[in-house]
Every structure is written in structure tokens, then in C-alpha cells.
Amino acid sequence: MDEHKDRVFLITGSSSGIGEGIAVHLAKTAAGLSLTGRNNVNLEAVKDKCVKEGLSPDKILLSVGDLTSRDFRKSLVEQTIGHFGRLDVLVNNAGMGKPMPISTETEENFDEIMNVNIKSAYFLTQLVIPYVKATKGCIINISSVLSTCTSKIPGNCSYSMSKAAMDAFTRGLAQELAPFGVRANTVRPGLIRSNFLRRDNVPSLGNEGSYNKFLDTRAKENPSGRVGEQEDVATVVSFLASDKASYINGGDIVVDGGRYVQY
Ligand SMILES: NC(=O)c1ccc[n+]([C@@H]2O[C@H](COP(=O)([O-])OP(=O)(O)OC[C@H]3O[C@@H](n4cnc5c(N)ncnc54)[C@H](OP(=O)(O)O)[C@@H]3O)[C@@H](O)[C@H]2O)c1
Structure with missing residues (x-):
């Protein structure tokens, strides 16, 4: 239980879904x-949990703000260091996607996906590098x-591109930061129960009934017979942040019940 007893984690997108699950899980073992x-x-509700x-x-x-804002990213890191005096692990989790076919995608949609999913993560990471070097964190x-691979939900090309960029970003970080004792790894989830598809991203999945029906169908298609949960x-995040993963650097772990190998 004392796996992360000295570690401070910064988790983006921790107000919902996977980020919330990571926060609640780590609350059992993290220092901050x-x-x-x-x-x-x-x-606030995640904090209570x-x-x-x-x-x-x-x-x-808790820091409330939009990660696409340079000022917010700066204040987020400053507040974190001001409060805890250190940072060991950054989890770049915040993300979004509004499916649009390539033929009709708007430049605004493309920019939003890239700004949230990769640019914000890239420049937030840049700000934390001195601190994770100091703690030999990850x-x-x-x-x-x-x-x-492509989604069964059509129109996810720009989302896929943003995530391919995230994978490349991890490899670049791993190479650049390994000499400083800092590791970087990717987690690649398949379908995980969250609010992701229930925002305005996929209007047909907006209500509880249609979303649950969608999950049931996908569970039947999955070799493991279920969809993924935040836990x-x-x-996997907790493992990658731990000393047990000290020789895992630049890697990626697929968390999808075996669905991916069928694509
Ligand atoms: N769920 C899946 O099936 C699945 C599968 C593969 C990968 N992923 C990835 O997992 C990550 C988490 O997604 P999720 O499924 O947990 O989705 P989610 O429930 O919709 O949560 C997304 C989180 O990102 C935050 N966020 C989005 N845009 C932001 C912005 N501009 N500034 C600051 N925060 C922002 C949201 O904050 P607010 O709610 O406070 O606005 C929320 O906390 C994403 O990177 C997603 O691409 C999800």
C-alpha cells in the first residue's frame, strides 16, 4: 500500500471518466x-471520493481551467509545485474527440482535437520536465x-492522428529524458466506460439508454466479454509509475480486453 508513498501525481482530465478512476485508485497509495x-x-466530487x-x-x-490556455498550464504547474514542493508523475489524460469525416471536417474541429489531445499535453509536459528530472519521476x-487502427464510429481520423502523435511524443520523451532517470510510457485503452462518448461528441449516444445498449453490443464483440472500466x-498507470516498472521506458500497453488484435 505504500507503493507511491512519496509520489505526487498531476493528472489532467481528472474531473471525469478515466482520469477520475486514476485519481481515486491512486488516492489509496499516493503522497499527493x-x-x-x-x-x-x-x-470537487472526485476529491470527495x-x-x-x-x-x-x-x-x-484542485485546479479548474482549460488546458489549451498557456496561462492556465503555467499556473497549474506553479500551483502544484507551490502546494506540494515536488512533482513525480504527470499523467497526460485529458482528451476529446468529435467525429467528422475527412471530406467534411472543419478546420475548427481539427484544431480543437489537436490542441486538446496533443498540443496541450506537449507543452504542459515541457513545463514539468525540470520537476520530474528532480524526482527522477515519469x-x-x-x-x-x-x-x-480506425474506429467503428466513422469520422475519427483526426482523433486517431492526435493519438498517433501522442505515441510519437512518448517515444521522443523516453529518448530525451532517459539520461536524467525520467521514464515516459503510453497507455492505449480500448473502449472504457466514461463520459467521452456521452458529451456532444456522438449525439446518438447522448442518453443513458443508448449508451448502455452500445456498451452491451461492444461487450459481446470483445474476446473478454466486457467493456473496460476505469480501474x-x-x-496500469499505477504500475507504470511504480518502481516495478523501472526498466519500462518508451513503451505502450494496450488495455482493451483483446479487442485490438481482432482489428
Ligand atoms: N473512454 C474510452 O473509451 C477511451 C478509449 C481510449 C482512449 N481514451 C482517452 O482517455 C482519456 C480520458 O477520456 P475519458 O474517456 O475519461 O473521457 P471523459 O470522461 O470525457 O473525460 C475527459 C476529461 O478531459 C477533460 N478535458 C477535455 N478537454 C479539456 C480541456 N480543453 N481542458 C481541460 N480539460 C479537458 C475533461 O474535463 P471536464 O469534464 O472538466 O471538462 C475530462 O476531465 C482521453 O485522452 C481519451 O482520448 C478514452
Whole structure:
């Protein structure tokens, strides 16, 4: 249980879905959590869940803002260091996607996907590099199985491209930072229960009934007979951040129940 007893984690997109799951899971073992998202109410609710897991409230820092803002990224890192005095692990998890076919995709949609999914992560990481060097920490990028294959939901090309860029980013980080004792790895989830497809991204999945029906269908298609849960990703993130993964650098772990090998 003391796996991460000295480690401070900064987890982007921790107000919802996979990031929330990572935060709640790590609340059992981490020294501190810096949590961030745009939705303040959801972020407070995640904090409550982390406190229920045993982490004291003063070990949880909440920062509300949009990661596409350079000023917000700067203040997020400054606040984290100001509060905890150190940073060990950055989890670049925040992401979005609004499917649009290549033939009709707007430049605005393309830019939003790239800005949120890769540019923000790239420049946030740049700001934390001095701090993870100081702790010989690590960076964990949440990509997707779709970085190397196409989605059954049509129109996900720009999303896939942003995740392929995330994979390349991890490899670049691993090479550049290994001499400083800093590791970088990617986690590539398949379909995980979250709010991702229930926003305005896929209007047909917006309500509870249609989303659950969609998950049931996908569970039947999966060799493991289920869709992924947030905990499935969280346990892998915790492992990659731990000393047990000290020789894993520049790698990626697919978390999809075996669905990917069928593509
Ligand atoms: N769920 C899946 O099936 C799946 C599969 C493969 C990969 N992924 C990846 O997993 C990651 C997490 O997704 P999820 O499924 O957990 O989705 P989610 O439930 O929709 O959560 C997305 C998170 O990202 C945050 N976010 C989005 N845009 C942001 C911005 N501009 N600034 C700051 N925060 C922003 C959201 O904050 P607010 O809610 O506060 O706005 C939220 O906390 C994403 O990178 C996604 O691509 C998901």
C-alpha cells in the first residue's frame, strides 16, 4: 500500500471518466494528487471520493481551467509545485474527440482535437520536465488503440492522428529524458466506460439508454466479454509509475480486453 508513498501525481482530465478512476485508485497509495479539469463541481466530487479512499484533503489540490490556455498550464504547474514542493508523475489524460469525416471536417474541429489531445499535453509536459528530472519521476500519456487502427464510429481520423502523435511524443520523451532517470510510457485503452462518448461528441449516444445498449453490443464483440472500466486503466498507470516498472521506458500497453488484435 505504500507503493507511491512519496509520489505526487498531476493528472489532467481528472474531473471525469478515466482520469477520475486514476485519481481515486491512486488516492489509496499516493503522497499527493494535483487534479485538474474544467468542471469544478465534478472535480470537487472526485476529491470527495479520493478522501473516502484515505487521502487527506490537504494532499489533494484542485485546479479548474482549460488546458489549451498557456496561462492556465503555467499556473497549474506553479500551483502544484507551490502546494506540494515536488512533482513525480504527470499523467497526460485529458482528451476529446468529435467525429467528422475527412471530406467534411472543419478546420475548427481539427484544431480543437489537436490542441486538446496533443498540443496541450506537449507543452504542459515541457513545463514539468525540470520537476520530474528532480524526482527522477515519469510521464504517462493516455493514448488510444485508435492510434494505430480506425474506429467503428466513422469520422475519427483526426482523433486517431492526435493519438498517433501522442505515441510519437512518448517515444521522443523516453529518448530525451532517459539520461536524467525520467521514464515516459503510453497507455492505449480500448473502449472504457466514461463520459467521452456521452458529451456532444456522438449525439446518438447522448442518453443513458443508448449508451448502455452500445456498451452491451461492444461487450459481446470483445474476446473478454466486457467493456473496460476505469480501474482497468488506473491499475496500469499505477504500475507504470511504480518502481516495478523501472526498466519500462518508451513503451505502450494496450488495455482493451483483446479487442485490438481482432482489428
Ligand atoms: N473512454 C474510452 O473509451 C477511451 C478509449 C481510449 C482512449 N481514451 C482517452 O482517455 C482519456 C480520458 O477520456 P475519458 O474517456 O475519461 O473521457 P471523459 O470522461 O470525457 O473525460 C475527459 C476529461 O478531459 C477533460 N478535458 C477535455 N478537454 C479539456 C480541456 N480543453 N481542458 C481541460 N480539460 C479537458 C475533461 O474535463 P471536464 O469534464 O472538466 O471538462 C475530462 O476531465 C482521453 O485522452 C481519451 O482520448 C478514452
